[in-house]
Amino acid sequence: ARPGGCVSRTTETHCPYCSLQCGMAVTAGARPATLVPLDFPTNRGGLCSKGWSSAELLDHPERLLRPLVRAVPGDRTSPLVETTWDDALDRVVAAIRATQQVHGRDAVGCFGGGSLTNEQAYQFGKFARVALRTSAIDYNGRFCMSSAAGAANRAFGLDRGLPFPLSDVAEADVVVLVGSNPADTMPPAMQWFDAGRERGAQHVVVDPRRTATARNAALHLQPLPGTDLALANGLLHIAIAEGLVDEAYVAARTTGFDAVRAGVAGYWPDRVERLTGVPVADQRRTVFALARADKAMVLTARGAEQHRNGTDTAQAWINLALALGLPGRRGSGWGTVTGQGNGQGGREHGQKADQLPGYRSLADPAARAHVAAVWGVDPDDLPLPGRSAFELLDALGSDGGVRTLLVLASNVAVSAPDARRVISRLRGLDFLAVSDFFLSETAELADVVLPSAMWAEEAGTMTNLEGRVIRRRRALDPPAGVRDDLQLLAELAGRLGVGERFSGDPETVFEELRRASAGGTADYSGISYRRIDEERGVFWPCPATEDRAAPHPGTPRLFTERFATPDGRARFLRVEHADAAERPDADYPHVLTTGRVLAQYQSGTQTRRSRSLQLVAPTPRAELHPDLAAALGVANDDVVELATRRGRARFHAQVTDAIRPDVVFVPFHWGGGASANALTGADALDPVSKMPPFKVCAVAVTRVSGP
């Protein structure tokens, strides 16, 4: 079914999974396609098991190769049956028209993903605003990077995950990793940490679990989930008390420190030990190590950020880094470790509810005028900001909510919090269309399923965790019957009467994206496919120059001279500890936290179908400390049921002393009866980022049976 499959050719591209975007060369022709790692600047010849196995899925027998529709239109209990693209697209457009005619434009919604290319993310945002003229669009990055992004925008005026190249990690004498486990999530990145350690660098890991990353650290702090903000404030309290603050840096490069100084006065070390469980001696060791290092950095990730106060928690660590004079110095600073493959680019080009390309605000009149001019529309015709991801999902099917939804590259039935509630909302829709490679748990609920091209079959750009814009190159032709999401959007736009505004060609879309981003914080206007090829990636911001002979070099290191705020100074902001929305009680006496395992990726739509990865991680396991297991009468491998106020799920127990005795951990890559997100909650969203509290809720554990 795959055309042109006999001539062998090798193409340099990147792994389809995480934000490290490891370089790889894919050889297509003979089936299956094969791959080898490349010496790209982030992975330098390394790949993890996910990357090595990625080509397996291109010819997977469960791959969707034809559009699917319900045998009885409108009846989702009837089976999905194959149809033509014309029929499938006609049904989607008919549903859009019918819904908007009866319920208004905002009753049609779009939900995107952080694995879409920059071009697809850009085109999806434009499709919503220009073709559908709806405000209802958001994406799954809201559940991933939004708290760190909110904090960085507030503090620095700009959000780029790492404001420096990953290689700077090897130069740092001290690295504090907060809620981040790269040894499992992106193992090739560990070579930069290892290089630092080999020349004597000290690493401190802050994590309730003794992860693979924590095992190699000089110091492991094990706070109670949800108390990272208190810990950061406590470390700053010590820094102030011990005279470790870089007063000259604070005076020259920041504003707002006096309020923060007053705010952390109450976070005395023994109070912080009571709140977090981190001993005073370890708090002091961490602060002194950070302050005395020539080069030091603090890196946060989802463990610190996926909370009801995730934005303030990231801000607390930024406050500490600023007080010690770290951001803007080579080999130093604060950064956040992005998760999804295009988690960075996915939040820059306009698929967020409140955003236009170039990381511009949809509420800003100047931004609306600029982007409207590029799109050839009246700025007044652009919708206003819509609901954030969970709010959009929770209102599906309701009066005033979305009634027809188009989902690209996202499996919210597994990845959204309070997943059973989200599934029931999806069932309440008038019409659901899903584009995916496989019949994901979300696609199973759809009226129309559109088979999309996989990573090696499509072209475009991605932006990695460092803000380096790279090329995803087409290594082989997609199977007949499969289309990439740019083509899909162009076809839909054509049927909606605006096809001339929507190209299906990635480079044409990128050229428009460049113009739309010009002058924004994420300025790509000086980047071209040719430059990316020649320079092995270009760091944004990279504005176009008048003199073509003197192009802007791109910006590997941000903030060396000034921050991206109007006055050029970074902003301290006073932030306060708040208890988690759910605390253990008599009914739900333990703390549940969720996370990842090495051999699975995100909602598992792809990796759960990989035979080699399934051998390593076939089922999710609930980690319990031996003390808790003994109290519950649970032995290793027993089946346990976890119950929260939202639902129940069953797992085999993994009894391990690598976790706090009061915490239970489950990975979130599975759905059905082992869905971690059937347990998590979403009633307390972060007020800035609208991040749900994935990382802490109250849980009861019951032994069900033996292994």
Ligand code: SF4
């Ligand atoms: Fe590299 Fe991430 Fe792919 Fe692993 S999943 S090979 S770390 S890009």
